[in-house]
Amino acid sequence: MPEDGILTEQQIKCIPEVSFELIPIRNLVSNQDYQRALSEKHIRDALEEFDVYQLNPVKVSRREGVNYVFDGQHTIEIVAAASGSRDTPVWCMIYDDLKYKEEAHIFADQQKHVKTLLPFETFSAHIEAGDDKQMIIDTTVRSYGLKVAGKREPNAICAIGTLERIYDKYGINVLDTVLRLAVGAWEGETNSLSGSILMGIAKIIVSYGDDLKEDMFVDHVGKVSVKSIVRTAKERSPGALGYAEAMILAYNNKNKQRLSLRALHGGKFVANDPNDYGD
8 A cells, every 4th residue: 555545546447346255165156158168177187286375266246146256167166176065165356346248258358468487487486496396307407418498599408398298207217318318319409309309219218118229329310410300200200209210210220230110109019120110
């Protein structure tokens, strides 16, 4: 408040006329036609990492004594599931002067001017919070003379989502090997640290296991430019699979211990199968 306790007209216009109440979920209505369908997946995912500090007040329009939720329908379902009861109250920001059409308009525009956090901003915040996963990933990345970054530059990884997916799906040992092979082959070249290259290497590691020789990968694949790998990948298969195939073709070139491509497609791995090298 200003020192004199008096707000200007412009200040008053920026303050919504609302009140806050704790309302049991059973007393909230969230079936308005303008709302999106509930996402069961979103609710399940939120329950797995439930954090009460991430809950926002539910926006409620009180019309004719009924509490209509126009922002926060997923929040109330998450809380109901986490608490095991629809008698659980949630904090609500209550508007008493809205009409149905005004609710729908607010719902439609509520994300219009929201600036979504960039992956690097989210990752950096996790680092500041000391969160285990991001701290482990960051330490591993730095151990190879690299850094997690928000823009493309030598020795920098912008594919933060890929780093976290590899960690979540395969574990830190695979992520460590991915980085070791990428740096060994291309020495931190910017394009060699893309999400497609990193995920392609991860797929190779989990597909071939100990039959993949790291020194051969570094030697054979590293002789092929990243640009050439990208070009071949686009000709082979979509996504990380194409990049994995392109790198295995380079690995097999002039190599007596060649690897079968079928392992990348979930088939049985047969070392030195003369019928399946992609030649």
